Every structure is written in C-alpha cells, then in structure tokens.
Amino acid sequence: MDPLAIATEATRSLQGMSTELTARVPHLLEAMQSVGTGLELHSTLDRIAETAAELADARYAAIGVIDSTGEGLADFITYGVTQEQRERIGALPDGHRGLLGALIHQPAPVMLADLSSDPRSAGFPPHHPPMRSFLGVPIRVEGEIFGNLYLTEKRGGGEFSIADLNMVKILATEAGIAIGNARVHDEGRQRMRWIDGSVAVTTALLSGSDAEDALAVVAEQARRLADSAAGIVLLPDDEGGLEMVAVSAEDPAGLLGTVIPPHSPVVGQLLAGEPVFIDDSATDPRMITAVAPRFGPSMLLPLKSGDRVLGTLATPRRRGARKYTAAERRLAAQFAAQAALALVLAEAQRDRERLAVYEDRDRIARDLHDLVIQRLFATGLLLESAQRKAAEPDVHEKVGQAVDELDVTIQEIRTAIFALQQEPTEAPAGLRTRVLRETGTAAVPLGFHPSVNFIGPVDAKVGERTGKNLIAALREALSNAFRHAQATRIDIVVDVTVKLPDGREAVRLTVADDGTGIPEGGRRSGLRNLAKRAESLGGSSSYGPGIGTDGGGTRVVWEAPL
Template sequence: MAEPDPKDSPGAATQDDGGLQGLAAELTARVPQLLEGTRSVGTGLELRSTLDRICATAAELTHARYGAIGVVDEPGDSLSDFVTHGVPDEVAHAIGRPPDGRTGLLGALIRDPVPIRLNDLSADPRSAGFPRSHPRMRTFLGVPIRVRGDVFGNLYVAEKRCGAPFDDDDLHMLSVLATEAGIAIGHARTYEAARQRERWIDGSVAVTTALLSGGDAEDALTVVAEQARRLAGSAAGIVLLPAEEGGLEIVAGAGDQPSTSLGVIIPAHSPVVAALRRGEAVFVDDAATDPRVITRLADRFGPQMLLPLSSGGRVLGALSILRKRGERPFTESERTLATQFAAQAALALKVAETQRDRERLAVYEDRDRIARDLHDLVIQRLFATGMMLERAQRRSAVPGVQAGVGRAVDELDVTIQEIRTAIFALQQEPAEAPSGLRTRVLREINMAAVPLGFKPTHRFLGPVDSLVGELTGKNLIAALREALSNVFRHARASHVEVSVDATAVLPDGRDAVRLCVADDGVGIPDSGRRSGLRNLARRAESLGGASRYGPGEEGAGTTVVWEAPL
C-alpha cells in the first residue's frame, strides 16, 4: 500500500495555509510602510536630499543593509551622481572615487535597464569586483528608474539583513519605489534646471550692469569672467579679445591664479581661434589632450567651453570656461546656458561700446564748443582789452602809469597764449582715467543687489581713492566680489553692510586698508566647502595681509574681514 502524499494530508494543508496567511500578513503590514516611503520620496525639490531619501527608503523596505542610487548623465552612458545609504563616511572615503557606471554590473544596468536579482554577487560574470575597503556584499537587487520611457538611473539594494536572498516581493516594492523615485527625480531635475536658468539670468543682469555702468573696461571684463566661472562651477573663466597680430589675447580672468595668464595670446593659426572667429562655439572634453587646443595654458585643465562673444554678425571676442582635469564634461544644458550667457554678454559689450562712443562724442562736442567759445569770445575780448590798454599807455604822460599798463598788456599776452594752449589740449583725445576704488566698490554693491534682492549699505573711512594702491585695490575688489557672492549663495541674509577703511593699521604697524562685509544671515555651517574663504585668505596673504571670518555682532550672521597693506 502506497504511503499517502504528504501534500494531501490535513496537517500539510493547514501548514501551507498558515504560510500563505503569514506572507499576506507581512505584505499587509508593509503596505503602509511602502506608501509612507513613496510619500517621503516625493517630497522636496533638492535633488541631493531626494536621492538620500530614496536610498534610505529602499533599504528600509527591503530589509537591506545597503542601498544606492545611480543617476544617469544626459548622454545616458555613465553615472553623473551616485548616492549610498548604509556605508559609513570613513569607509566611503577609504573606497575613494564612486563608480562611473562605465564597466561592471552597474554598467550592465545602464546599457540594459532591466531588473537584476542575484543571490551571489561575486559569482556573476558581469561583476567587476569590489575595490579595497569596500563592504562585503553578497545578495543584490537592482531596478531601473524610468519615467515615460526615459531612464533616469537605477536603484540598488544589497546584503539583505536576514541573510536570505531578495524575493519577488522585494522586487515588486523596489519597482514601485523606483517609479515614485523617477517622478521625484524628474521634478527635482526640472527644479534644478529652473534654478540654474535663474542663476544664469541673474549673472547676465550683473554683467550687463557692470558693462553699462560706465566704469573701467578691464574691471567689467573681469566681472564677465568671474560670473561665467561661478555660474558654470568651473575652475577658471577667461575673456579674450582680438590681438593686433590676428590671434586672441587673454585680457581678463577669474580663478585661483588669474593674473598668470593675462597677456597670453592664442595664435591666429589655432583651430580654436579660427572657429571662434567664424562665430562657432568649441566644446572640449579634455583640453590637455584635444589636438585643437595648442597652448600650454590648457595643460592644467580638462573640460572646456570656448564661446564666441558675437553680436549682429560681429565677433567681439571670446569667453573660455574651464574645469580641472578629471572633472566631468559640461552637459548639454550647461552648454546651452553658457552660450546664451555669452550672447548676452556680447550684446552688453556692444551696447557698452556704443554707449562709450556716444559719451565720448558728447565729450568731444562739449570740448569743441568750449574751445570755440574761448577762441571766438574770450581771446578776442582779451585782445581788444590789450589794444585799449596800449592806446591808453601811449596817451598817458605819467611814467608809472605807462610801466603798469605795459605789464598788464604783457600779462594779457601770456594769458592769451595759455588759453590757446588749453584750446589745443581740448582738441586732443582725452585720456581715459581708470575709475577710483570708491566707484568700483559701489559698482560691485549695485551688482550684488540683483541676486540679493536688496542693496547692501556701505561706508567709507579715509581717502580711499588716493591712499590705496592699484594692486591692493584690484585684490580688494576681487575679495569684495567673492564675499558678496558667498552671501547671496549661502547666507539667506536680509541685510548686508560693506565698509572700506583706508585708515586701518596691521598688527606690525603698517598702514592698511580693511574691507568688512557683515550680514545677518544663517552663519557659516560647521561642515562644508571653504574654497571661497580660502581664496580670500590667499589674496590677502599674497600682499602681506590677512583675512578672517566669524559670527557677527551678538553672535548672529557672519562677518568677513579682509585687510592688506596700502
């Protein structure tokens, strides 16, 4: 007699029913968690915080020790961002550079965006292995993040806490989460793109204000370079104008060492110059290896944008924006925004040039009018007065009167000669004197009012224009620009005060100028980048001065003090 099949026994049926009921109960318990997770993912528009929430929610829902999300770049062949959850900061630092998604299992997910579930990650032939210090991972689950057919990235979890492999329920929940994550990333990208466009527009307004303020042309071009560098998040911004020998000369720059490249001429036979002269933009992924770039200046840089400053079919110059070697190339949207910025800057250059020509013409006309009045009226009257005095001299019989009248006639002759010399000088082209330091400080304050939404207050102590030397003045303006940039990027302030004190004294007794920028914002966080503040310190130290920062009065806001010898 055959033994009964265990599957047909009542006890077995009860056991299976209990297993199904347990699974259903687990799913029912996890549905609110899933809904809460998707809601938390959908909140917020800052892309980085959105990615952090996605990773944490994915790991929590699947009971995974580690979670990660890779965001695909615009070309769709590598990762532009990689965010992890569960990996300690010191371990991430020891691992080094995050994966770029060009090789290995992550690269396979990008090339073929379908779900992947592995019980042993190391046994898969697509796995490229882990770098040193990487946490041990065995089980793996990855799903693509899609929105309307477009792949935004991939969502990964690894090393399930209970030691079991990821199951269909984990895959289903991760897929649902990936759908919500795709929507959140899409919203965040749209928001970031809008903010980026707004920043570039504000930068264009600042450049236009600088160029049309009637100040020093060199300072205005430096503003163009600085705004382009800041908006593109690059290492350097450079403005080039046509050189007499036919190439392009670097006339203004912004970066760590902008002065070292001033005066460098890119020769006319350079393919880059030829393209720029035709009004064509040139985009380079690696300036050090691209054969079109023939200057040694590019050896220190990687990705580069070279944009013509053209308006009305006329190329006025070029704008170069460079990133450091090894950094990511400029995206398509960044190229588009930078090209529009260059076109706006070129238009502002042309309008400023026309405005300066108009102002110069008005000066010429006024000087010509003054010269005519001096010649036709003043000199003629003086000449007539001299003739009357000579007649009176001849008629007088008093020797003292004759001598006194003679001296008066001689003085009139000298005066007529001096006026004729002044008339000759008025007919010459006026020398263009550079703007004083006070004017340049006020120009920076007016430009900062655009992104801040209000105008900073200002205060001057001592004869700033006459005491502060040219080199110190240029560095002070650059320091002021950097300090104001930090305020409107980070401080969220409602009031800013700028003071320039030309009567300050350094600890060693040397006379100095002191720049102080104080705001009522949120203050400087304990952690974060300090590159702008380090730039301020380097500028001051190169002149024998110093720079410091800290909380403002009563511990609120931030005060930055920059000082250097006169």
C-alpha cells in the same frame, strides 16, 4: 524528483515570497510617500538612495545618473559611504566600464550573490569598502532611462531576495515620478535665476559703466549663475587668438591676460559662433593653455549678437565637479546671447557719450582759440603800449614780466588746444604717453588737469601686460574720483623704483584726491576690480586717506611686478 513534488515546492516558495512582500507593504507605502515629497532634485536623489537601502536592508546604496550622451555617468549619489571613505577612494565611477557601464547600455534588473563572480565586474579601487551581494534596477523618468539604483552588501551577510527586487522595482517607479517632478521644478528655478541674472547684467551695462566694468559684470554674473569656479570673458587679440580680459574667481592668479592661441582647436569654433562644451579641461586635448589643468567641466560660449561675435564667455568648474546638464548648457547659451546684446547696446551708448565729449572738446578748443587767445593778445598789446610810456624803471620791468607771462600762457593754451583736437590713436604707445592721455581725457569731465609725476624710466621698465593693467587701474581710479569723490585736485605718481617685500622690482601707481572720501558702506566694486587686477599679476592694491584738509579724500595705491 516527482513532478508533483516539484510543483508543490514551487508553490510554497511563491507563497513565502508573497507573504514576505505582503508583510513589508506598509513599509513600502511609507517609503514611497517619503520619496514623493520634496522638489529639490539632489535632496530627492539622496532620499531615494537612503529609502531604498532601508527598505532592502542594504548597507550601501547609490544612484548613477546617466549623462546627456548616454555613454557614462554625470552624477553619482551614495548612501552609507562616509566622507572619509569617499576621500580615500578618490574619483567617483564614470560608468565607462565594469558592471555599472554594462547596466547603462543594458538597463535591466540585476541581482547577484557575489559581485566578483560576474564577468562584467571590473573590481574595486584601493580603499573601497568590501561589497559582495548586489541588486540593481533602472530608474525611468517619463519613459527614458534616467539612471540606475544600486544596492550592495545585504545586512547579515545574506543575499537579496526576489521580494527585495520587487520592492525596489516598485520604489524605482515611484522614484522616477518624484525625480521627474523635481527635475521640472529644478529647471524652472534655474531658468528664473538665469533670467534674473540676464536682467541684472543688462541693467548694470546700461547704467553708464565703462567697458572694463561691463565685462567684469558679465564674468561675475556668469560665475554665480553657473555655480562655476570662475567666470571669464575673452576677447579676440591681434594675432587671432582669444585673451582673458575679465575674470571673476576665488583664485584669479595667472588667469587675466592668458591667451588661447589661434591654433587651438576651440578658437576657430568659438569665433565662428559655435559653443564648446568640455567634460574635463585638465585632460581634454583641445585645452592647451597653462591654466587648463586647474579646471574640470567647462562651457565656452560665444558672445554673439546677430552675425557679430564679440568674444567668448567661459565658466569652468573645479576638477572633479559635476558636468553641466543639457538644461544648464541651454540656459547659459541664452544668457551669453543676452549679455552680448547688452554689451552691444552699452557700447553704442558709450559711443554716443564719447561723441558728446569729443564735440564738447572741439567747442572748448574753438572758444580757447577764437576768444581767449585773442583777448590775451589784446591784453599783451595794451601792456606793451603801457610799458613804453612807463617812466618808473620798476613799473617798466613789472609790465615786461606780465607780458612774458602772457606769452607763456598763450603757448600753454595752444598746447591744450592741440591735445583737445588730437585723437587718442594719434599718440605714441609708450606708457608715459598713455598715462598722460588718460589724464588729459579725464580733465574734461573733471574740469581741471590732474598733476602727473613719473619716477624712473617708466617706458623702458614696465612690460606690456603690466602696463595695460596699470592704465585700466588708472582709468578706474579717475572714474571713481569724477563720479563719486567731487574732487578739486588729483595727484598721480607712477614710480618704477619700487621693490616688493620678496625683492622683485615693481611699478606703483598712486592716485590721491581731496574729495569726499569713501562713505561708510559705500559701493566698492571699482576698488575690488583694482585689487583683482593687481592680484592676477602677483601685486596688490590698497586705499586710504587722501590729500584733502584733515586727511580727507581718497588715496589709491596699486602695485604690480615689472
């Protein structure tokens, strides 16, 4: 062909593209203005995808957000794909292969007339809508690759033009600015939420709650802040592993009491004070517990204060959920450190309170021994002297009965003195003894001894895990009675002759008092904790009227399989 003719044809082609681009400038400016509004990151990404599709007249659009490693996709936002289609397709692209993976490692504009003809294409999964034409441009935020904007299936069955490519490149530049602003705003808002959560944890832990409540508060706050499926606190066990001792989850069944064994690859790292981040708990070989397949991305954060590692905070998300961002990991690690410090302070506060209780018990024991028993002895001697001088047989007999009663009373007081002076660790570890120890400890702040009744072979039938949770439930119920009920009588029954509706044998703990009952709209977090413990074992917990006059007070019934 004549070189002059070639030059003339090229000039006409460029003029045509320039005219097309000029004609679409108002639309482009309007699109850029739409993209630049809003500060919420995900809504900004949705708006960018929709705007790009409309601008280039594409049926489908997507934005692949590159993960922190730069090797795959952390998020994939789509436009034009219905919810039904997404469910049929299944898992979203991860960016580790195919054309999308190639664009991560070679971030440059790509325009294809037919996707299937490109050697980098890996094809589509079953039920994926047909896509032929393709246009992809990288999105840069502050000079770094944030992700890629993809457009497919030009309407009318045609191909994307150079004008489409240029407009989308301009839009991607504007999108980078909008994403940067949204990301700064999003991180600032997240930071405030985590700070508020840390304050709430510290306030709750220092308000006088016991150790069980303290760990439950940490788990609940972590789950809310991390937007995770569960918040779990794990503490070191006797074998060197980590046991789940506090769980906040929609479905806590099977979690409480689960142990990560000491040979797990993550245990040594966590006990050394190093965090562990998991992209998918269900497939990661380091996650070897039976509950791991239930979850996806997870953070395992050491609860570390100074050089001391108290335990671990885990926040697993559901399978298929988005991975944790670098900002979320950093904020969660700061929250864990703050929670660990609050736990240490709360532990020190409880130690001071315990010391005060022990000192008070010692004082009571001394007073009983030095004053009460001596007076009872003196009274007994006076009665014996009067008995010898009594002329009437009936009087003589009744005085003798009074002396016998005094002897019994002295023996009971000596038993109480021994119990007050005994350290909790000196008692045997049977469930019956642990129940009596808890009620004996509660008697000091209550001002009276709760009555305790055992039905069936308690020590022989109740397993260790169920027994540990029963003691925690008893402690919670007694604490509620002391702090809120103003009770003057508490009846406790531990019954191992119970059968659940499905036929399984169970233990039932009943704690009934004659206090003020639960006020309308009153705080029920303690009762929720009891229910969660029971449900995690396959049991249940309920409450109702107590043993006060006219049905006053509160009755808590806690059941769990043996």
